[in-house]
């Protein structure tokens with residue numbers, strides 16, 4: 001099924017997020033694991049490994065069902081961890097997990113990442129799969145205000161493969177996901193068809209680098225993960 005071309009306007013990106021994620025909360029953890037062959041766990045582990053060991057306040061943006069938030073809280077049991085998420089459906093699942101595990105130092109906030117403000121600064125901010133949806137021109141200055149000096153920013157997201165032979169594999173992968181995944185998980189149709197279009201159209205890597213530089217972040221580093229399928233950018237305030 002051909003998918004509508006997406007624009008880069010932020011109103012339409014917000015609408016896209018709600019369209020993508022509506023009704024997908026309960027199956028999210030299973031699908032992310034299934035569709036990445038478990039590699040998402042390695043990517044999350046890489047992000048958590050990058051968090052400075054002395055961090056006492058950590059912000060996890062677009063925390064979804066709390067996969068990364070919980071991983072952070074388990075690695076940093078004495079730290080205060082704040083998860084921010086746009087959709088209540090996802091946040092409810094995250095809250096239930098935290099309740100079941102009896103973790104006390106996690107707070108969840110229902111908010112668009114760009115609108116969230118904290119009176120207390122953070123040692124680290126992480127976000128997995130947010131950059132392609134975010135209004136980086138609003139988000140990055142807001143984060144700069146909420147980070148302590150030397151604090152670390154860690155942003156992770158999918159990337160369009162920069163090598164022609166990998167583009168072919170990438171396209172086949174999404175075709176298979178659409179053919180196999182859609183009949184099994186109809187709630188995921190929007191994502192299975194819309195995500196590759198979004199990844200191809202969004203240039204979050206140079207956009208994020210530009211915004212970080214414009215806002216005085218330093219030590220900007222970038223690494224591709226697993227066959228250029230995703231990447232992490234880090235920077236210090």
Ligand SMILES: C[S@@+](CC[C@H](N)C(=O)[O-])C[C@H]1O[C@@H](n2cnc3c(N)ncnc32)[C@H](O)[C@@H]1O
Pocket residue numbers: 017021061062063064065066067068084085086087090111112113114127128129130133134135
């Ligand atoms: C693919 S999920 C990732 C969730 C989580 N970070 C993870 O890796 O498991 C993307 C999440 O980002 C949220 N999201 C997208 N744009 C957002 C924004 N501007 N502010 C806050 N959350 C956002 C969506 O609602 C969705 O739950």
